[in-house]
Structures are given as structure tokens and as C-alpha cells.
Amino acid sequence: MNARIKDVAKKSGVSVATVSRVLNGGENVSDKLKKTVLKAIEELNYSPSHIARSLVTKKTNIIGVIVPDLTSSFFSTILSSIEENASANNYNIMVCNIAEDLDKELKYLNLFKQIRVDAMIVMHEKTDDRIKQLISGLQMPVVFCSCRAEGINVLSIIINDYAATYDATKYLIDLGHRNIAYLGGDLRDITSGENRYEGYKKAMLDNGLLLNEQYIRFGDYKVQSGYTLMEGVLRCNPKPTAILAASDDMAVGALGCIIDKGYKVPDDFSVMGFDGSSMTEIVRPRLTSMHQPIKEMGAMAIKILMEHLEENSDFLDQIVLKHKIVERESCKRL
Amino acid sequence: MNARIKDVAKKSGVSVATVSRVLNGGENVSDKLKKTVLKAIEELNYSPSHIARSLVTKKTNIIGVIVPDLTSSFFSTILSSIEENASANNYNIMVCNIAEDLDKELKYLNLFKQIRVDAMIVMHEKTDDRIKQLISGLQMPVVFCSCRAEGINVLSIIINDYAATYDATKYLIDLGHRNIAYLGGDLRDITSGENRYEGYKKAMLDNGLLLNEQYIRFGDYKVQSGYTLMEGVLRCNPKPTAILAASDDMAVGALGCIIDKGYKVPDDFSVMGFDGSSMTEIVRPRLTSMHQPIKEMGAMAIKILMEHLEENSDFLDQIVLKHKIVERESCKRL
DNA sequence: GTGAAAGCGCTAACAG
């Protein structure tokens, strides 16, 4: 159905090799022939088969990306950055949304492997042995982005989640808060579950504050989850004066809940998010948040991959980027 | 580097044809050989090359998806739906974010063509002749989703944008509003630019209301654009009592602006969105919005594609899904 | 049931 290189060769009266040369830059082809070939390509509406080409070059120019949740403000932002940087390097990204489902991740990982993508970016939070084993056996550069590679020899690009949550908690404490609720992610999530929770805990303890079990609740980083968790927090007595969430989306959910119940932010409660996604500027009051350098993480992931694709620079293990608090309107000094 | 089918054949002492049979369901292979082959596959950590396979079967099981903006709440929701439905049909999606850039779209369209994806879903808003021509020449099923295929013979899945905006405007008029501002998209965007604007205009005129140029402003559907446009609207004298936006994101931007300037929604201004994305439930007050059946649009796109991929059912031109108003908290009766 | 062999559409030596 589609024209093949052979058809172009025949039509322009040259060999397939010449056509191939024209296709790949046109070095060592006379201008005259080049023109003839280009004309034939045009007339036949010919478009080279990426598949056949990949089969011989063993290169697909595709980077597979595993995202846990496409609707999350954090991941959609980081994805934009990845796409942009990949594109600038003449790579294309293939995105697969695993919806926090390990079986689905396994399936997509296998697909990427079969497609022979040149590299992969993984942003999963949960994992298991099957997945670790599969990734370990991969003969291609892999980068974990915004999550830690536990027990596998894979480079990860992260922030120091422990220190970031420590700093965030400290920030609220310095504002005069003593009763600080924490809305966290699944503790089995090493990076944004366990580490962030530990940071919160340590900061509280270091400052002589007690951990109130009622104030500590765990969800799944999504808006709805933040809302539900906050309902629980509001039933506490006494109520906390500040809420620290493990994601901006959760903080936004908590914010919505607080407003729905007739309270004011930051007058009645200070709310602090985590991620620094676009969400922080969308809600009112604007959300004070612990920022991850989202754009930079995407850019760094591609940069690293490009370096690995060119030569084997295998000495890096972790790249830890800087976090920082961006103050907006949702937190108040007591 | 990776094991090939030949290696598996050698290791298990059979021909490549037998291995291939095992790989593809194992019909007509004795249980004994099957077991041997499976064992060899396991031991060699063999994974068939999707590329080589595609080259001979002429099928990639990939659906290419063109998205104008990954960070938009509307598109990220529809994408989830597309992914989910494709996955259920054993297809994978390859997502390309064109960032409203025609050159980029052309580039990605060409990539999809070269990769020989089995089908494409296009959600661009803007277009030009080069793109139209390319799409027209495509030898594969293509579906336009949430945008109209102007002058090309491609099926599109849409709502009646004209009628929807007419209905939305009428809703505000019925609430007693007379001075209704409209924050629209680029008029060159047929579907959500021109059609929506026309619907607004007609509803106003039909109800004996005058069009106030000051109240009508155009942006790009994004939050920031809604904010900026709203700043302009607030400088009008007299001010409108209601604002209809052409996207939820814009409405949310307008909402933020209104609140920032010290006004109340819906007491001072009623604000209505368009799309019915997740954004409507995130902000406070919750956004009354004209809902598109987002999930259904994604599901329908895949359903149509699957039908086309199996047989040639070429008689459909447009599928128009139902829109509906979902009332929340951002609009008030005068 | 099983194997041999012919391609799928391209690139990349190697000759000339």
C-alpha cells in the first residue's frame, strides 16, 4: 500500500542505496541524482518505514516513559518538560500511564522492551520484585525520575524528600504552629511515602513536639484523598492549626474541605503543599508549597539519558536536586 | 546483545518456525516441544522484537495520539480515557504533545506515519494546509476527537459547540443576567473558538441583549489567559454580572482574578466554565460548567478505531455527543 | 507436527 524505497529507486532510475543515501542526508550523491530522487519521493508520497530502519540500525529514537497518573498536576508538568527536552534532542517519547497498577506497569515495561525503545524513564512509586528484576535485566539506559531505585542499579533523579519535608515542617513550626497535621502518601512508597513522613516526624520531635496520631493520615496524593483525610482531621479535638500535605493535589483537596466546612485559610488553618505544581497558583488562597524543581528534573532525565546513549558514563547513582519553599498565601504566623 | 529467536531455537533444538509458533499461541506444537521452548525462552530472558514482528505483520498495535496541551485539565482527562480503552483492546498509545505548534504537529504526524502506527487520534485545534494534506494522504484510520475535521474526510467526535455555548449563555440569561462577558478561544479555532463564540452571540441576540465589545475577549483556554482577560473585564464600566468562559481552565483563571481583586463569586459575579473537567470540583466555589462527555469521547474514539481496524466501516462522518450543564456553586440567580 | 526458506523495507559494508 505505502510506497517502498524500491519503488522510489525504480521510478528515479537509481539503486536503493542511492535513495537511502538521499534519505540520510544526501552525502556522496550528485546534486542531479539527488534532485531526481527527491522528486520521486515527493510524487510517490513516500515516507520511509521507521520500523524497517530500526530493525537494521537497532535504534528507535523512542524513549519510553512510565507515569503513575496522567491527571496529577505534578506528573503532567514533568511530562511536558520531558517531552520538550526529548524533542529537542530528536527523540520521541512514548507515554504509558500505569494508574498505580503493578500489573499494568509490568505489561508496559515489557512492551517497551519489545519495542526496543532506546531508553526509559520510570516514575513509578510502588514496585515489586518482578518489576525490579525486569528493569535490572534491561539492556538500555534507564532513569528513575522523582522516585528512588530501591535495590536496583539504576540512576535516580530526586530531591531529598526527607530533608524537604523536614524543612517544610520546620517552616510551619517557626511560624508558631505546634499542632501540625500531616497528610501523607502510602508508607510503602519509599520516596514520597516513607521518606516524607520520616522528615515530618523528625522535625516535630527535634522541636520537642509530640506526634498526635489523630493528626497523621495517609492517602494517595490525589485531590479527593486530601479532601477525605481532612474531613477526619477536622473531627479531631483539639484541631491542629496547620496541615502539611505530601502533594499539592492533596493540599488542594484539604483546602477545599476546610472551606466547605466554613473555615478560613490561613486564618483558621495554615495549609502547606508539596511539589510546586501549577496547582499552587490556581487555587485561592494560593498555596504555599515545598517546591521540587519539576522542569529541571525532566530536563535532567533527558540530559542523563542522552549522555548514556552516546557513551557509557555509568558512574552516577543519584542526582539530588535542590528543594525550596515558595511562600504564598495559605500559611500564617500564629 | 538481546537474545534472538534463533538463539532460542538453537538452545531448544528446534527450528525458528517452531519457536515462532510457540510465541504466537502455540497451535500445532506438541506439548513436549512447547515446554522445551518455553524453558529456553525463560533461560535466555528472551523477548521477541516488536520491530521485526511489525515489519512482517505490518501491524504495530500502536495508536498515535496528538494532544495540543498536556497540562490542560480537559486533555489530560480525555487522554486517560483513551489510554484506558486502548489498553483494554490490546493497543498501546503513543502520545505527542504539540504545544499548539503547527510545525511540531507536522513533525509528529510524520513520525507516526513512519512508525506505521495502526491508527491516529488527533485533538489539535489549529490546522493548516500542510497538515490537512498529510492527514488526507494517510493510509490508516484517523479520528478527530473534540475537534472538527474541516475540509478533510475524517471522522470527528465532538459535541455541538455552538448549541452548547448557546445553552450555557441561555442558562445565565435565565438566571437573570443581562451583562454577560465572554472569555473565548482563538476565533481561528473552528470548534472551540468560532463555534462557541457564535453560540454565545446568537443566544444574546435571540434574547434581545446587546453585545458589548468590552465584555468579549479572546485567549488560549489556559488558566493564565482567563486571569488576564478577566483583569480587562473588571476594568469595564459598568461591570458585567456574569462571565462565561470557553474552558474550565479559563474560568478558573477568571475566578482567581475576581477573588484577588476582592470580589465574591457568585455574589458579585457568576462564573461559568466549559468542559466539565476535574477542575470544576477543585476550586471554591465549585464551578458550574457546560460538560462535555469527556470519558465517553475517549471511549468512542477507540471504539470507532477498533471497528475501522477490523473492517472498513467508512460511512460515519461525525459523532455528536450530548452536552449538559452541571450546576455547582459559581452561578447565582439575580 | 515440524522445518526450510522466502521475504518484510531498510542500511551498510564492499566493490567498482
Next chain:
DNA sequence: CTGTTAGCGCTTTCAC
């Protein structure tokens, strides 16, 4: 500069 040819890793007749 240009053409010939041998694969890339698989599926799929067609024999046996």
C-alpha cells in the same frame, strides 16, 4: 559517486 548484496529478527507459506 553509484550499485550489489548481505543481513536486521521475525512470520508464514509450502513441503515433508
